[in-house]
Amino acid sequence: xxxxxxxxxxxxxxxxxxxxxxxxxxxxxxxxxxxxxxxxxxxxxxxxxxxxxxxxxxxxxxxxxxxxxxxxxxxxxxxxxxxxxxxxxxxxxxxxxxxxxxxxxxxxxxxxxxxxxxxxxxxxxxxxxxxxxxxxxxxxxxxxxxxxxxxxxxxxxxxxxxxxxxxxxxxxxxxxxxxxxxxxxxxxxxxxxxxxxxxxxxxxxxxxxxxxxxxxxxxxxxxxxxxxxxxxxxxxxxxxxx
Amino acid sequence: xxxxxxxxxxxxxxxxxxxxxxxxxxxxxxxxxxxxxxxxxxxxxxxxxxxxxxxxxxxxxxxxxxxxxxxxxxxxxxxxxxxxxxxxxxxxxxxxxxxxxxxxxxxxxxxxxxxxxxxxxxxxxxxxxxxxxxxxxxxxxxxxxxxxxxxxxxxxxxxxxxxxxxxxxxxxxxxxxxxxxxxxxxxxxxxxxxxxxxxxxxxxxxxxxxxxxxxxxxxxxxxxxxxxxxxxxxxxxxxxxx
Numbered sequence: 350x351x352x353x354x355x356x357x358x359x360x361x362x363x364x365x366x367x368x369x370x371x372x373x374x375x376x377x378x379x380x381x382x383x384x385x386x387x388x389x390x391x392x393x394x395x396x397x398x399x400x401x402x403x404x405x406x407x408x409x410x411x412x413x414x415x416x417x418x419x420x421x422x423x424x425x426x427x428x429x430x431x432x433x434x435x436x437x438x439x440x441x442x443x444x445x446x447x448x449x450x451x452x453x454x455x456x457x458x459x460x461x462x463x464x465x466x467x468x469x470x471x472x473x474x475x476x477x478x479x480x481x482x483x484x485x486x487x488x489x490x491x492x493x494x495x496x497x498x499x500x501x502x503x504x505x506x507x508x509x510x511x512x513x514x515x516x517x518x519x520x521x522x523x524x525x526x527x528x529x530x531x532x533x534x535x536x537x538x539x540x541x542x543x544x545x546x547x548x549x550x551x552x553x554x555x556x557x558x559x560x561x562x563x564x565x566x567x568x569x570x571x572x573x574x575x576x577x578x579x580x581x582x583x584x585x586x587x588x589x590x591x
Numbered sequence: 592x593x594x595x596x597x598x599x600x601x602x603x604x605x606x607x608x609x610x611x612x613x614x615x616x617x618x619x620x621x622x623x624x625x626x627x628x629x630x631x632x633x634x635x636x637x638x639x640x641x642x643x644x645x646x647x648x649x650x651x652x653x654x655x656x657x658x659x660x661x662x663x664x665x666x667x668x669x670x671x672x673x674x675x676x677x678x679x680x681x682x683x684x685x686x687x688x689x690x691x692x693x694x695x696x697x698x699x700x701x702x703x704x705x706x707x708x709x710x711x712x713x714x715x716x717x718x719x720x721x722x723x724x725x726x727x728x729x730x731x732x733x734x735x736x737x738x739x740x741x742x743x744x745x746x747x748x749x750x751x752x753x754x755x756x757x758x759x760x761x762x763x764x765x766x767x768x769x770x771x772x773x774x775x776x777x778x779x780x781x782x783x784x785x786x787x788x789x790x791x792x793x794x795x796x797x798x799x800x801x802x803x804x805x806x807x808x809x810x811x812x813x814x815x816x817x818x819x820x821x822x823x824x825x826x827x828x829x830x831x832x833x
Binding site for chain 2: 351352353354355356357438441443450451460474499501504505506507508509510511512513522523524540541542544545546547548550553554555569570579580582583588589590591
């Protein structure tokens with residue numbers, strides 16, 4: 350294993366609706382085969398127009414009931430993005446998105462919105478977003494890369510957020526080492542490594558939240574495969590904590 | 592932000608009880624100031640002699656009761672490492688360790704043990720382990736580095752494990768961006784980034800589980816501070832999922 354390099358995608362312009370992310374990325378970095386392009390969900394959502402105005406949202410009875418002191422229009426946006434509300438402790442609403450991800454506010458976010466009074470939603474299908482960006486990069490450069498779309502998720506039991514993969518194309522999301530053996534011959538029963546989430550977190554380290562670096566390139570892994578980030582969601586019947 | 596490099600700690604000998612990890616690490620890599628040395632819990636535990644023989648464990652009545660089809664001696668080892676059993680669904684036992692971490696088997700592990708029939712336990716105090724290794728590196732090289740001790744933890748709702756920090760010295764474990772503002776002026780209310788866990792996961796990408804690379808050096812972050820990994824554990828009263 351040689352070293353891994355994580356290059357910040359610096360110098361990209363502020364993303365607008367309809368922007369071609371493949372073009373924006375390849376404009377600021379010279380990509381190589383097997384690079385993994387990591388893009389924050391926010392810029393993917395903005396390029397795809399996944400933004401709503403609070404003023405355009407009419408809260409439902411359920412939103413008004415759940416909202417308490419919170420803005421019921423924001424709660425309504427969360428409900429519309431959710432298939433299930435998992436826990437509520439104001440101001441926290443933990444919900445399962447239609448993609449199967451469990452996260453705060455179903456990924457609905459007020460920070461980093463294009464303007465005050467706007468909410469950014471998760472991409473409709475982040476795996477499809479990743480696949481489109483991957484194809485566009487191939488078209489523009491001839492390079493075969495992996496693409497991850499990432500978001501900052503909290504997690505039970507531990508403080509703070511880590512970035513995880515919510516969309517993926519052109520790489521495996523979990524490395525399955527079951528059946529391999531460690532040096533003294535034990536089978537590594539439980540060893541499924543969520544590499545896509547580790548790559549997402551690694552990329553976050555050079556992205557920051559405020560400085561306007563919306564992505565990174567991870568270079569040096571040779572991960573061949575093609576899986577969906579959606580496959581990282583634990584099936585409900587195997588989950589001990591919902 | 593310049594690029595981040597993640598260098599595998601390759602070429603280290605198999606770690607034995609009493610080994611000086613600071614010496615072993617500095618023997619295989621030329622460290623620089625602000626490097627973060629990441630070491631897998633297994634080698635730290637082995638160096639510290641945190642290994643038990645299954646044959647030396649007498650299972651308690653509670654271990655026999657919980658064990659079902661599992662080896663009651665292993666369950667007894669888990670109980671001794673735990674302050675609370677959080678969930679049981681055989682073969683999974685999710686427990687809170689005395690450090691406050693919630694993880695499978697309280698970190699007690701059969702794979703990668705020195706010999707069959709042995710269990711590796713988490714270090715007694717992984718933050719203290721990290722601090723000792725950090726001081727030893729300083730002594731040997733004059734370099735001021737951060738040190739993380741890491742382990743592979745599963746998490747609710749998502750498949751696979753990611754490596755997280757269970758011991759830390761010489762760097763912050765959470766970056767607190769509350770009160771900073773995003774480009775359109777929103778306060779980033781919820782933005783506490785668990786950088787130590789993201790660094791742990793990034794390091795795992797070059798460590799693998801089978802190839803005998805027990806650590807990595809993360810170079811290019813300028814994280815100054817000193818916090819304990821123990822502070823990453825969510826206080827029980829703020830946790831919605833236990």
